[in-house]
Amino acid sequence: MVSLAAAQTLIVAQGADPVTLDPQGQNDQPSARVRVQIYETLVEFDKDLNIVPALAESWEFITPNELEFKLRQGVKFHNGDAFTAEDVKYSIERVKDSATVAFLLEAISEVEVVDDYTVRIRMANPYAPILNHLAHPSTAIVNRRSVEEAGDDFGASVAIGTGPFVFKEWVSGSHVTLVRNENYWGEPAKVEELIIRSIPEGTVRAIELETGGVDIAYNLEPMDELRLTGQPGIVLDKYEELSTSYVGFNVLKPPLDNKLVRQAINYALDVDAVVDYIYTGLAAKSNTPLPPGAWGFNPNVEGYYYDPDKARELLAEAGYADGLKLSIWTNDNPLRMQIAEMFQANLADVGVEVEIQILPWATYLEDTALGKHDMFILGWGTVTADADYGLYALFHSSMHGDPGNRTFYTNPRVDELLDAGRRETDPEKRMAIYWEAQETIVEDAPWVFLINTSAVNGLRDYVEGFWPHPAGHHVLGGVSVNK
Template sequence: MCMRKRMYGKLTALALAGAMVLSGCGQSGGNSGTSTADSKAETSASSSAETSSEKKPESIGRTDIISANSSDIRSMDPQVGVDSPSATLNFHIYNGLIKIDDNREPVGDLAESFEIVDDTKYKFKLRKGVKFHNGDELKASDVKFSLERAKTMPKAMSNASAIDHVSVDGDYEVTIHLSNPCPAFLYILNDTSMKILSEKAVTEAGDTYGEAPIGTGPFMFKEWVPNDHWTLVRFDDYFDGPATATSITTRIIPEGSARTIALETGEIDVILAVDPVDAVNIENCKDLVLESWPAPSVEFMAMNTTKKGLDDVRVRQAINYATNRQEFVDTIVEGRGEVATSVVAKTVPGWNEDVKPYPQDLEKAKELLAEAGYENGLDLKMYVSGEVRSRAAQVVQAQLAQVGINVDINVYEWGAFQDAINAGEHDLLILGWVNTTCDPAYSVTQLFHSRNCGMSGNRAYLKDDKVDEMIDAAAVETNQEKRLQIYKDLQVRLNELCPWVPLYYKYSMVGRRADLKGFKFNKNTSFHYLGDCYYEK
């Protein structure tokens, strides 16, 4: 085990109260590149992958891979479990018609080929002989069932909303008919919620399907012990050939420091989401490697616009003026990120570089609060889950206290947190959004369209006709230049309405054992595939 001291950035007095020094790595000369903040985004993310042709069968040793995550999954039904922990698991169990390649281009997955017949008609020819984990062959009827089911599922219906109906021609040809043009449609098909299910398995399981999934992917479900671990095993009849890894187990370890220690001692092989405060410890340990890349995500504080006080745009603007975003970059992600300027991640096409964050101006914040009738301040409830976001909530609490806003922090286990915010119980929440489609529609439609309030993604409960009109217009605009401009204009509108305080853009960081082979960092979506991982003999 490497020995070192855990380093913390400067936090507010309240946030520092629980900080402790932990034993750990002391070596210099880590394995992830140079040490400046800018260069931390350009580590070995693209150099660690090893192609199949480089693997020598006689050199492969241990292939049971163990990872760790901070939160448990919600469901193994991909149209229900769209949160990051669930999506990571489902990424290994299921396939879609389409996947996004390293160049951000849509290519066939279950589809052997596809054709855009016209603006509203997409034809797909399925691969023959693809097996579900129960041994049944994938048929066009399963695709039709899956996509039409998605239209009825609260967490999937936004992605499936463009679909009018699906028609089949025999067992291997599918045509998706859209109600309107949708230029982002092929990218949307890459999302977890659009994966293809076995009609037979879902129908037979009914409401319990999410506990015993059947997919076509490289791994099959073995077991799930809630709040402890889940395990997948290799599916040897996978259509693209069996994976190298024979099993994948993810342990649920809420504390970031405990995950890092488990990595150091070899109890686990990889951490797919390293907490920023633990990154330097991994960098400084010769037995470990930290891989990092700017994530297609934004960390934000959402304000429930239906709640008293927050239903006034002046109060929401005041909260933006009271917030010092740089403090989050410096203390919460320890410089491994940058101030968020918009609700759209910087790496996503259509990000508007001209939108600027509200500067911290405490006097302006107090002035706006007084205009709104809150010169004596107001009390708000903050809902969060997880160690990092709990510390971020403490920073918010300290900053808003300077303008008379009292924040009561409520920390929940991940599942209970999801239930609470889906029900709209919160005044404020801190959360992150990962764009898994490489298209700007996914950064705004679920999060701000009035039809998606609550479980579908709009946890600010924003209802604004102009926002809806712009999202709808961009969704059907086939001229890409005009379409991206609509999204840029939309970001200006949202910056005025302030349903969020965009906090920071972070880096996706993976920590792994230095001798773990075959890991490939996914720069596009931050969902990393573990099926190629192995150790040499």
């Protein structure tokens, strides 16, 4: 119960502006962190990553290829329309038509509306991660009338869902304001107003937390965490993320189309120094694309290590004994900019001259999707905690560009394995498939496999009810501010 002294506004800071508030519009974390307050999915993850009911009260596999959901009754969209099976059918078909997130539900061949509160999903083949994918924020249920009436404004100035908060305004580059959904089907939000501010500079987020400008600051940087540790009035909440940071290569562009060059760069970069000096130990070196907390992670992949001599040998073997010139892109994320500068020095040591280019977040996503880059620094959260999500979008040849494969990597054997992993329902056989896929991907080196991170959120000590979602999509309806 909210105390009498409870404040009615919760202010949260994150490191980037949303790209869109349309669930099917873009698959980035800053957008998702806002959208999970507005929209809901059929099922969701609890704190222990178990699948639990959300807009669906129950579900049953009628056959291995057919899944029936019983929907929650009495739910209203923010515009007053009733939530029904027709909305589920429309939303799933909209996901399948999305250039960005279709891969999540492409296995679905048909959606049947049995009655207003029963829906059946049919798949051409068994699809092992279907429930995990239906918990992904981009499969959230939208209201057809609001989408069609808003047209291009949907996701910009219009965002209608069923969640605990209602969209009020989005001031680009500044903040998104949401207000409590007074007609919410579940427990109403604890605060009347939620403001999510975009503050790219980590130190500024920390200062805003210190001075009371925000109540919660997401993803504090390591140096700020050290400074704030033990400071009165501030609670630091650390958790293991389901995310991997990497440097991606455009494997279609010479000389990065040469595997020897990509392997050489992996050996040239001192990733341990990134862990020790940039993240001050709040990260672990990654040997595979998957984080250790994801199902299917292969702990036996040895990966690459810092060996400048080996890097020079491979560059010479590839025909670049006299060096080469490349560019590396990042957005205005301070940690990524530090990584780029460190790697610029590492690569200079082996004869590779690197130009650093810093782009605005939306431009960065757009241009890497178009393949305009040489190298880029990015992260990927395995939001569904399953190997399919952590590998398919990033390495399957059908996912080139915006869906996730911004390296434009293609390997027919990897495609075969990733397709098989979706169909296989025996856990041991499925695990073996993903282990082989990771070994092959690491050998091909479309990435520099960087780090798996721990995240630290900072909270004022009067904030109650916050718990960190492992994928970073923190739901804030249960959070109160008791000053």
